[in-house]
Amino acid sequence: MKTRIIKIIILLSAISLIGLLVTQLFWIKNAFKQSEELFDSRVSVAIKQALDEISIIDAPTENHYHCSHRDSNLFVNTHILDSLLKVHFLNHKLDSVFEFSIVKCKGGTELYSKSGVLRERIPSACHTAGLSCIWKPECYNLEVYFPQKQNFILLGLSAWLLFSLVFILIVIFSFTYIVLKLIKQKKISEIKNDFINNMTHEFKTPISTISIASEVLLKTDQKTSISRIAKYSNIIYDENQRLKNLVDKILQIALIEKEDLKLNKIELDLHKLIQETIANLCLEHCTKEVSVNYHFEAKNFMLKADKIHLENVVTNLVNNAYKYSKNSPDIEIFTKNVHSGIVFSVKDKGEGISSEMQKQIFEKFYRVPTGNIHNVKGFGLGLYYVKSIVESHGGTVTVDSVLGEGSTFHVFLPFE
Incomplete structure (x- = not known):
C-alpha cells in the first residue's frame, strides 16, 4: 500500500474518531441538561404537593392573624414540612440530601434555616416556592437547596x-x-x-x-x-x-x-569449534586482510549443543564483523565462564550500530544501513537466525555497540 493512501486513511480515521468523541461529549452534555431539567421539574411538583398537604394539616384554628400558637414569626410547622418534603421527594425518586429555609419576600430576612445553613451560603440555583397564608399579610418564600444535586444527576447517568x-x-x-x-x-x-x-x-x-x-x-x-x-x-x-x-x-x-527445528546436541569443545569455523570461513571467503585474536578465558569450555547450528552462529557473527569493517577487519573473540554456562563474544572495530537500530537488528529481514560501505551482501536473516538458534539452546544473545567505534555480540549458552 502506498504511503499517500495510508496517510489519507489514517487522517480520515482520525477525523472520524474526533467527530465521534465530540458527538459523545455533546450527547453527554445534553443528557445532563435534560436530566437536570427533569430533576428541577420533579422538585417543583414535590414541593407544591408538600405545601398543599401542609396547608391542610397545619390549618389555623383560633384566629386569622396567626396560623398557629407557635412563635408569631413562624406560621408553619417546620418539622412537618421537613417530613412532607422528604416523603414527596422520595415519591418522585429524588433520594438526595436537601436543605431548606423560610425567608421574607421583602428584605430577605431569614426566619428558619434547616441544619443552621446561612442563607448567604445557599446558591441562587435553589428552588423557591411561595408560602401564602391569607391570615398573614406578609409574603414568605420556601427555598430548597440540594447540595449534592450534580452528583445525584451523574449517578443517574452513570x-x-x-x-x-x-x-x-x-x-x-x-x-x-x-x-x-x-x-x-x-x-x-x-x-x-x-x-x-x-x-x-x-x-x-x-x-x-x-x-x-x-x-x-x-x-x-x-x-x-x-x-x-x-x-x-x-x-x-x-x-x-x-x-x-x-x-x-x-x-x-x-x-x-514453523517451530519444527530439531537440534542434535552433542558434547563439543567450544574453543575448538570457534577456531575451526573461523579458519574455514577465512579460507573460503576472506578477500581482504583480516586479523582475528582469541582471548579464551573460559576454564570449562565443554558443552552440549548442535554442532552445525552453532558453527552457523559463529559464522554469522564473524561474517558480520568482517563485512561491516571498512579496511582490514580487526576481530576479537572472547570466552568466559559464568555461573551456569559459558559466554563467547565477537568484537569488531567497524562502523558500530546506533542505539535505535540495536532494538531491531535481531528482527527478521532487518539490515543495518551500511552508510559508506557498499556491496554488503545478505538477506537480513543472519542475526535473526543467531537469536533463534541461541534461544533454542536456552541461551541469550545481546549486543553492545557505539556508533563509529564498533560492536560486540555476546552469546550465552548454558551447560545443560
Missing part, C-alpha cells in the same frame, strides 16, 4: 456514561491498533521488497557465473587442456555450493518459523 466511556476506549484502542498495524505492514512490505531484491541479487551472481562457465565448457574441444576444464568445473561446483548454502539458509529460517 450506567450510560460507563457504557459510553467503554465504547469510546474500544474505538480508540481499535483505531490505535489498526494504525500501528498499518505502519507495521508498510514496514514489513518494505523489508520484504528489500529481501526479494537482495535474494535476487544473491542468486543472480552464482547463476550468471555458472552460466558463463557452462558456456565455456560447451565450447571446449579435444585441444582444451584438462586444467582449463577443471578450473571451470570447480567454478561451477563452488557456485553451486553457494546456491545450496543460500537455499539451506532460507529453509532453516522456514523451519524456525
Whole structure:
C-alpha cells in the first residue's frame, strides 16, 4: 500500500474518531441538561404537593392573624414540612440530601434555616416556592437547596456514561491498533521488497557465473587442456555450493518459523569449534586482510549443543564483523565462564550500530544501513537466525555497540 493512501486513511480515521468523541461529549452534555431539567421539574411538583398537604394539616384554628400558637414569626410547622418534603421527594425518586429555609419576600430576612445553613451560603440555583397564608399579610418564600444535586444527576447517568466511556476506549484502542498495524505492514512490505531484491541479487551472481562457465565448457574441444576444464568445473561446483548454502539458509529460517527445528546436541569443545569455523570461513571467503585474536578465558569450555547450528552462529557473527569493517577487519573473540554456562563474544572495530537500530537488528529481514560501505551482501536473516538458534539452546544473545567505534555480540549458552 502506498504511503499517500495510508496517510489519507489514517487522517480520515482520525477525523472520524474526533467527530465521534465530540458527538459523545455533546450527547453527554445534553443528557445532563435534560436530566437536570427533569430533576428541577420533579422538585417543583414535590414541593407544591408538600405545601398543599401542609396547608391542610397545619390549618389555623383560633384566629386569622396567626396560623398557629407557635412563635408569631413562624406560621408553619417546620418539622412537618421537613417530613412532607422528604416523603414527596422520595415519591418522585429524588433520594438526595436537601436543605431548606423560610425567608421574607421583602428584605430577605431569614426566619428558619434547616441544619443552621446561612442563607448567604445557599446558591441562587435553589428552588423557591411561595408560602401564602391569607391570615398573614406578609409574603414568605420556601427555598430548597440540594447540595449534592450534580452528583445525584451523574449517578443517574452513570450506567450510560460507563457504557459510553467503554465504547469510546474500544474505538480508540481499535483505531490505535489498526494504525500501528498499518505502519507495521508498510514496514514489513518494505523489508520484504528489500529481501526479494537482495535474494535476487544473491542468486543472480552464482547463476550468471555458472552460466558463463557452462558456456565455456560447451565450447571446449579435444585441444582444451584438462586444467582449463577443471578450473571451470570447480567454478561451477563452488557456485553451486553457494546456491545450496543460500537455499539451506532460507529453509532453516522456514523451519524456525514453523517451530519444527530439531537440534542434535552433542558434547563439543567450544574453543575448538570457534577456531575451526573461523579458519574455514577465512579460507573460503576472506578477500581482504583480516586479523582475528582469541582471548579464551573460559576454564570449562565443554558443552552440549548442535554442532552445525552453532558453527552457523559463529559464522554469522564473524561474517558480520568482517563485512561491516571498512579496511582490514580487526576481530576479537572472547570466552568466559559464568555461573551456569559459558559466554563467547565477537568484537569488531567497524562502523558500530546506533542505539535505535540495536532494538531491531535481531528482527527478521532487518539490515543495518551500511552508510559508506557498499556491496554488503545478505538477506537480513543472519542475526535473526543467531537469536533463534541461541534461544533454542536456552541461551541469550545481546549486543553492545557505539556508533563509529564498533560492536560486540555476546552469546550465552548454558551447560545443560
